[in-house]
Amino acid sequence: MRVWINGELLSDPSAPAVRVTDHGLTVGDGVFEAIKVVDGRPFALTRHLERLARSARGLGLPHVDDDAVRRGVAAVLADQELPLGRIRITYTDGPSPLGSGRGDAAPTLIVVADSMKESPATTAVATVPWPRNERGALAGLKTTSYAENVIALARAQERGASEAIFANLAGDMCEGTGTNVFYVVDGELRTPTLASGCLAGITRALVLEWYGGAEIDEPIEVVDRASEVFLVSTTRDVQGVSRWDDRELPAPGPVTTKVAELWRQREPELLGL
Numbered sequence: 001m002r003v004w005i006n007g008e009l010l011s012d013p014s015a016p017a018v019r020v021t022d023h024g025l026t027v028g029d030g031v032f033e034a035i036k037v038v039d040g041r042p043f044a045l046t047r048h049l050e051r052l053a054r055s056a057r058g059l060g061l062p063h064v065d066d067d068a069v070r071r072g073v074a075a076v077l078a079d080q081e082l083p084l085g086r087i088r089i090t091y092t093d094g095p096s097p098l099g100s101g102r103g104d105a106a107p108t109l110i111v112v113a114d115s116m117k118e119s120p121a122t123t124a125v126a127t128v129p130w131p132r133n134e135r136g137a138l139a140g141l142k143t144t145s146y147a148e149n150v151i152a153l154a155r156a157q158e159r160g161a162s163e164a165i166f167a168n169l170a171g172d173m174c175e176g177t178g179t180n181v182f183y184v185v186d187g188e189l190r191t192p193t194l195a196s197g198c199l200a201g202i203t204r205a206l207v208l209e210w211y212g213g214a215e216i217d218e219p220i221e222v223v224d225r226a227s228e229v230f231l232v233s234t235t236r237d238v239q240g241v242s243r244w245d246d247r248e249l250p251a252p253g254p255v256t257t258k259v260a261e262l263w264r265q266r267e268p269e270l271l272g273l
């Protein structure tokens with residue numbers, strides 16, 4: 001693992017580096033990005049930087065210095081072999097008072113690079129009883145307040161699944177803890193709209209651009225009629241769903257296979273610093 005924090009590459013990546021009063025640590029007041037790395041090159045870096053800036057704006061954090069982030073990304077990738085990896089960018093309000101109120105210290109900017117294993121082509125998912133709040137202050141923002149996802153994922157794992165799926169307060173299909181959901185009904189590829197409260201996934205947007213699909217909000221039970229389902233994300237690319245709760249599904253289905261193939265063909269277009 002390589003770690004860069006506030007302009008410095010750490011010589012020991014496991015060394016303590018963040019202050020104990022950092023608002024990201026004490027109250028989850030921060031935003032982040034996870035970026036795929038292929039052969040040492042980041043995927044869709046500009047899109048990730050745009051989303052980081054949007055998340056920071058949504059949380060009311062100071063403007064993100066894109067050039068600093070790019071320097072951090074270049075530093076953690078320099079002079080190493082990384083056939084498949086991920087970069088994690090974390091940007092927090094920095095050292096702050098111990099409560100929810102913010103201080104006036106400079107933000108904390110961290111960039112980490114690590115290797116990553118390829119995801120299996122198919123997986124099982126489990127729905128969880130807790131809703132995504134599409135009307136909440138954090139809806140659609142990629143913040144470090146991810147503990148709800150931690151609880152949901154643990155529940156899914158207890159049920160032999162690798163991802164938890166949320167409905168939102170309206171009972172509509174929303175997203176996974178770290179993935180967006182696509183499904184096929186009556187031959188049409190569908191995914192929830194951004195108004196559902198799901199994250200504006202980079203993979204989701206590219207699948208819609210490159211392959212197409214309908215953005216639609218409908219009750220999560222629509223999945224009972226789906227002929228196939230797949231997840232998309234930075235760490236999974238396009239991953240077929242072979243079981244949804246107790247229902248077995250053909251995976252990867254024909255549409256999933258086409259989208260995954262298209263993904264493999266087009267991915268190189270967006271690799272680079």
Ligand SMILES: Cc1ncc(COP(=O)(O)O)c(C=O)c1O
Nearest residue numbers: 178179180199201202203233234
């Ligand atoms: C809650 C959530 N939804 C969806 C996604 C998928 O987004 P992306 O394709 O940009 O990785 C993520 C990514 O980590 C996520 O955290």
